Amino acid sequence: MSERKEQSRIPISKIQRASKFVSTGAKVGGNYIKHYSKKAFNPKMDRTQLDLDNAEDIYGSLSELKGSALKVAQMLSMDRNLLPPAYQEKFTMSQYSAPPLSYPLVVKTFQKTLGKSPYAIFDTFTKNAVNAASMGQVHKATKDGKTYAVKIQYPGVADSISSDLRLVRPFATRLFNMSNAELDHYMSEVEGKLMEEADYGLELYRSKEITEAMAGKIDGLYFPKYYKDLSGDRVITMDWLDGVHLKEFLATNPSQEIKNKIGQALWDFYNFQFHELRQVHADPHPGNFMFMDDGTMGIIDFGCIKEIPDDFYENYFSLLKPGFMQDKDEIDKRFKALDFFHEKDSPAERKIFSTVFLEMIGMLSKPFQYDTFNFGNNAFFEEIYAMGERVSNMKEVRNSNGARGSRHGLYVNRTYFGLYNMLNQLDAEVKITKPEWLNGRTEKVA
């Protein structure tokens, strides 16, 4: 019963949830005291231990909250390039563990959604969840010799999204050094996406649409089939995919050739979505990718899809065009369009932010400037992280009021971070495919 024990510890009411955050705040504060008192005796100590302590306490409270708070933890863990290394491991764990729902509630959900209990539909059905999804859990089922993955949503998820996010707020401002305005900017986009994710009907529709559009386009990728008649508001049924998660896959010591092949498929997968479909699987965390020994890969969970508006698409990817960095008028135009610049900025502010953003773009778009890029190169990632920390500590940036950057950029950036990150873990060398117009040969027409 140990796995059940976990669940009784989920704080029940909003007040309890709130107090959970307060106690975490207190613990984090305590960690700072511990850190500075230790540092008084040992000046050489760095922040690693402090960050580790903080990450542990924060993770501890987030994982007990489940639902949206867990999702936020996941988001944070995806932006790991901008997080101290000590937080990274901890937050990545949240992608795999969530306390399960009891079987009677699963049965009830089935009866409500599909009018029958699991055993009346399937030949076998695992009583316990085999995997956690961020807003639900996955059971394995068989019928007529076929194996299915059945995803079941936690009750009340949609209702709790807004209140959960409100609870995370005071916490996130401190942890990520953000002003309230910046956070608002961020949260409204996140909330919208989370509401979409909680809508299983929409997820089913999009999963079908995207997987059908992608089918056969890229070598080495496969997608599950989705079953509409076995799905509903709270339940989604799809093919069961074999394979293991990235970590376990890497533990089997796959050859460089296989790793490159997978890396390439991943790159092409996102390239196709960004530039052809203009909508992208914006949840690139390792739990959504199932790796096989032969270097093929299954991709699941199309709950979080970012649709890319045309004007944003043009402005955003124009930053990657060769020669962009030298073209002052172009920089001015695109930065204004992407909200990097505000109307009321003073010339001095313009100058600072233009330098900062150009540096960031230069760094993050580095892979695009090569024909092939070796993502296994850790120096590249350390540079990004160092830059992230330096920028977030700049007085001018911290004191600037209002968020900078288009809200659409949040999920797009997150997707690229996630992709880079997986390619880095894969240690893959990838041929950088990109649309023609980014090569500077043809002019883009919107």
Next chain:
Amino acid sequence: MAKKQTAKPIDSKIKEAYIDFVLEHGKEPASVYKFAKDLKMKEVDFYNHFNSFKALQKHIWADFLKETIENLHAEETFVEYSSREKLLALYFTLIEVLKTNRSFAMMDLQKMRKGDLKPAFLDAFKKHFHKFVDEILLQGKETEEIIDRPVIGDRYAEGLWIQTLFILQFWANDDSNDFEKTDAAIEKAVNVSYDLMGKSPLDSMFDFAKFIFQNR
């Protein structure tokens, strides 16, 4: 609700007519005589089955629970459930049964006073509940899901009854979509009670304290 089918046994006919009346008038009928007359039956027919409206009301609530337990046994995997899962399933199914009679149930639940542990209308309901709970507690003790403790071990059923009242109240006040919050409340409440009844650090602490006391 009151389908006038001649094939129906007389007691369920009376029950349906009663529920119907209460729903439409917001109170119980003025007298058994008038009620029976409207049903085109003799007063004595009523008394042959129920001795008062109060008794009838208790009977209706007990039937909600009986129906719940019947539905549970219809689910073929029910026998394999652990004690904890059986209680969860009982509550989930009970709420489903009550949902089809929500207006009626609400009238009684809303009249219930806070802290009243023995509402009269739930008398018979409680008896059936205890019968069910005694069985699953026994199962739990056999499988060691539940630890039998001196003195409080006999009060578990009482505790679960209080929990049941809490869940009924919660449901009565639940305004979430499809009563999803009630589902969550049930899940959490049952887990708390089973964790309390299960082996906990308190047991080892008590054991240790006893040892020290006896050996000082």
